[in-house]
Amino acid sequence: MNIWDWYYVWEALPYLYRGAVITVQATLIAFAIALVLGLAFALIRQSNNRLVNGAMAETVEFIRSTPLLLQIFFVYFVGPQFGIVIPAWVAGIGVLGIHYAAYCSEVYRAGIEAVDGGQWEASIALNLSRSRTWSRIILPQAIPPIVPGLGNYFIGMFKDTPILAAIAILEMLQQAKNFGAENYRYIEAITMAGAFYLVFSLIASAIVQAVSFWLNRRYHLQ
Amino acid sequence: MCRRSKAGSGTMNEFALGFSVAALAKGVFVTILITFGASLVAIAFGLVIGLIRVSPRRPLRWFGIAYIEFFRGTSMLVQLYWWFFVLPIFGVTMSPWTVAILGVGMNVSGYGAELVRAAIQGVERGQYEASTALNFPRLVMMRRIILPQAIRAMLPAWGNLLIELLKGTSLIFFITITELTTAAKLAADATGNYLLFFAIALFGYYLIARLLITPIVRWLERRFSRGFVRELPI
Amino acid sequence: MSEPMVRFENVTKRYGALTVLDELNLDIERNEKVSIIGPSGSGKTTVLRMLMTLEKINDGVIWVEGEPMTHEQKNGAMVPASDRHLRRVRGKVGMVFQHFNLFPHMTALQNCMEAPVSVLGLPKGEAEERSAELLDMVGLGDKKGHYPIQLSGGQKQRVAIARALAMRPKVMLFDEVTSALDPELVGEVLNVIRQLGSEHDLTMLMVTHQMGFAKEFSDRVCFFYGGKIAEQGPPDKLFNEPDNERTRQFLSAVLEAG
Numbered sequence: 001m002n003i004w005d006w007y008y009v010w011e012a013l014p015y016l017y018r019g020a021v022i023t024v025q026a027t028l029i030a031f032a033i034a035l036v037l038g039l040a041f042a043l044i045r046q047s048n049n050r051l052v053n054g055a056m057a058e059t060v061e062f063i064r065s066t067p068l069l070l071q072i073f074f075v076y077f078v079g080p081q082f083g084i085v086i087p088a089w090v091a092g093i094g095v096l097g098i099h100y101a102a103y104c105s106e107v108y109r110a111g112i113e114a115v116d117g118g119q120w121e122a123s124i125a126l127n128l129s130r131s132r133t134w135s136r137i138i139l140p141q142a143i144p145p146i147v148p149g150l151g152n153y154f155i156g157m158f159k160d161t162p163i164l165a166a167i168a169i170l171e172m173l174q175q176a177k178n179f180g181a182e183n184y185r186y187i188e189a190i191t192m193a194g195a196f197y198l199v200f201s202l203i204a205s206a207i208v209q210a211v212s213f214w215l216n217r218r219y220h221l222q
Numbered sequence: 223m224c225r226r227s228k229a230g231s232g233t234m235n236e237f238a239l240g241f242s243v244a245a246l247a248k249g250v251f252v253t254i255l256i257t258f259g260a261s262l263v264a265i266a267f268g269l270v271i272g273l274i275r276v277s278p279r280r281p282l283r284w285f286g287i288a289y290i291e292f293f294r295g296t297s298m299l300v301q302l303y304w305w306f307f308v309l310p311i312f313g314v315t316m317s318p319w320t321v322a323i324l325g326v327g328m329n330v331s332g333y334g335a336e337l338v339r340a341a342i343q344g345v346e347r348g349q350y351e352a353s354t355a356l357n358f359p360r361l362v363m364m365r366r367i368i369l370p371q372a373i374r375a376m377l378p379a380w381g382n383l384l385i386e387l388l389k390g391t392s393l394i395f396f397i398t399i400t401e402l403t404t405a406a407k408l409a410a411d412a413t414g415n416y417l418l419f420f421a422i423a424l425f426g427y428y429l430i431a432r433l434l435i436t437p438i439v440r441w442l443e444r445r446f447s448r449g450f451v452r453e454l455p456i
Numbered sequence: 457m458s459e460p461m462v463r464f465e466n467v468t469k470r471y472g473a474l475t476v477l478d479e480l481n482l483d484i485e486r487n488e489k490v491s492i493i494g495p496s497g498s499g500k501t502t503v504l505r506m507l508m509t510l511e512k513i514n515d516g517v518i519w520v521e522g523e524p525m526t527h528e529q530k531n532g533a534m535v536p537a538s539d540r541h542l543r544r545v546r547g548k549v550g551m552v553f554q555h556f557n558l559f560p561h562m563t564a565l566q567n568c569m570e571a572p573v574s575v576l577g578l579p580k581g582e583a584e585e586r587s588a589e590l591l592d593m594v595g596l597g598d599k600k601g602h603y604p605i606q607l608s609g610g611q612k613q614r615v616a617i618a619r620a621l622a623m624r625p626k627v628m629l630f631d632e633v634t635s636a637l638d639p640e641l642v643g644e645v646l647n648v649i650r651q652l653g654s655e656h657d658l659t660m661l662m663v664t665h666q667m668g669f670a671k672e673f674s675d676r677v678c679f680f681y682g683g684k685i686a687e688q689g690p691p692d693k694l695f696n697e698p699d700n701e702r703t704r705q706f707l708s709a710v711l712e713a714g
Contacts (some may be wrong), residue, residue, distance in 0.1 A: 062424075068392075070423055081414070160297070162299040180307060186308050189308060193299040206273070348557035351551065351557060355551040355577050355620070356571035356575065371560065
């Protein structure tokens with residue numbers, strides 16, 4: 001028996017392809033959730049109300065210190081106990097998005113706090129409204145520098161998608177494993193899945209760098 | 223929840239509950255043990271690979287880059303499967319415990335090596351120049367001058383990384399060791415009380431992170447900050 | 457006096473297309489005190505950094521006590537110096553930096569002891585004795601256990617001087633050592649350098665903006681301009697009746713600024 005058999009590589013491809021589509025879809029949707037929700041978390045943390053601010057900080061801290069897998073279990077299994085059935089797809093991607101929203105909110109916060117305090121003073125002096133100050137003055141300066149930070153979490157989410165298999169979402173790694181179990185051949189499928197993650201990560205980090213460079217130029221920050 | 227006064231049907235529930243709580247406690251213990259073992263692996267490999275990554279010799283540097291990109295670029299779960307399902311094909315069969323500690327630890331060591339590299343390269347240039355002016359050999363300069371400063375600078379980031387490691391141990395669920403997440407799932411499946419057991423497990427992780435990992439890292443930070451914060455003159 | 461302590465022979469330093477030093481020739485005699493002055497970007501700091509091997513040179517040879525520092529002789533040919541050779545010759549040179557570069561995680565005494573112990577292999581007791589003596593000499597006998605952050609700028613710079621001296625160098629380089637100090641702390645550092653010059657057999661080479669000190673302390677002053685020595689000579693001559701128009705312009709601009 002060969003250690004590496006190309007026959008199984010070709011056989012495994014359709015499985016991996018089906019899994020890869022789900023993996024990429026899940027990552028993109030969850031990342032969109034993380035970007036929007038993360039910004040919301042970060043803005044809530046800017047609140048002057050000590051209680052709101054503190055509660056948000058604690059929530060973020062809690063989400064960040066507990067495992068994604070357990071959070072997915074929590075949402076997926078606790079609902080039915082009270083008669084609310086959440087589809088695996090919704091629970092899995094939703095929780096993935098919320099989990100990373102907590103991380104993204106810290107990145108946003110760092111970006112917001114790095115904006116020079118003089119910008120706020122100038123906006124007040126020009127009598128800009130609060131929402132306009134945020135949308136036109138602060139965020140355009142805060143976000144371009146943090147694109148690499150957000151991008152890293154995008155790649156992180158991608159690598160966390162295999163966890164979705166625990167609630168029977170057939171992403172790529174699970175497909176690879178199923179193929180392995182059916183054929184008693186794990187090496188090709190799992191190695192190819194690993195290679196796919198590696199290639200995707202490297203390409204994604206190159207894209208993140210390009211976007212970051214473009215944004216910084218677009219807003220004349222460099 | 224069950225009360226002692228409700229006998230009869232309560233005994234069965236009580237038995238299941240007591241059994242589940244014991245299993246959960248054991249799960250906490252296993253999680254802490256694996257976290258500890260994997261942390262040692264991550265720290266040791268992270269330090270060595272980080273140093274290799276900033277070596278003046280190019281082949282060593284390349285090896286460092288490849289190691290870091292490999293362990294950070296492929297998913298932790300892929301790596302665990304690789305250890306668990308693929309290595310036996312080459313005649314290397316490891317116990318689930320070994321896979322858990324090595325697999326989680328080496329995955330995190332890729333991130334750790336990157337922290338080590340950044341911290342070493344972040345030490346002020348003047349420190350390297352002063353070391354050259356005083357004629358230190360490279361190894362002495364690293365050990366006595368650069369590393370003590372780099373370690374101090376990277377400790378807070380290691381605190382976060384070890385919490386990531388703790389969370390990563392939950393993936394051992396997939397390779398048949400009954401750690402905290404697995405124990406919670408089993409207990410919840412057995413009793414049907416998902417809310418209770420998952421909530422307990424979530425808080426369990428939170429407490430391990432906040433009451434065990436964070437204080438240890440803080441303590442190390444204090445130990446390594448000699449000379450960096452203004453203290454009363456001795 | 458047969459052999460100069462330090463000799464720069466046709467030394468050229470380039471950063472890309474920019475030539476920072478252009479075929480520098482400069483001899484420094486044993487125990488001579490030489491000041492280097494000039495506008496920023498004239499290459500004066502680069503001279504010290506090359507002698508300390510912090511910068512590689514593109515062309516020429518630097519000699520220390522008649523021995524090539526940047527090169528070594530192998531089978532009759534000059535080849536670029538190996539690390540071992542570099543470390544042996546480098547031991548004759550010590551340097552004090554503009555920004556002190558003290559080791560923040562070590563006390564004043566540990567800063568001074570570290571290199572004698574780990575480079576020269578001195579026993580701890582002996583290194584401690586030597587370091588304590590030097591700290592006494594720079595007037596910091598009571599600050600031995602202090603960490604750099606607990607010291608003022610002037611005190612830090614005096615520790616840095618003691619640290620360099622603990623290696624018993626033959627040549628001491630001072631790179632704008634008072635530029636990062638508050639004005640009222642400059643005097644204490646200059647006093648230590650003055651004392652060193654009069655009490656020790658040391659060749660000293662300093663880049664400085666303190667014209668008064670350069671005039672009083674140096675045996676010779678070199679004025680750098682555009683990567684070359686535009687003029688050099690005894691301080692009285694250079695400061696009072698410079699030959700070069702550039703020197704005159706530079707001095708009048710500096711003296712006007714106070």
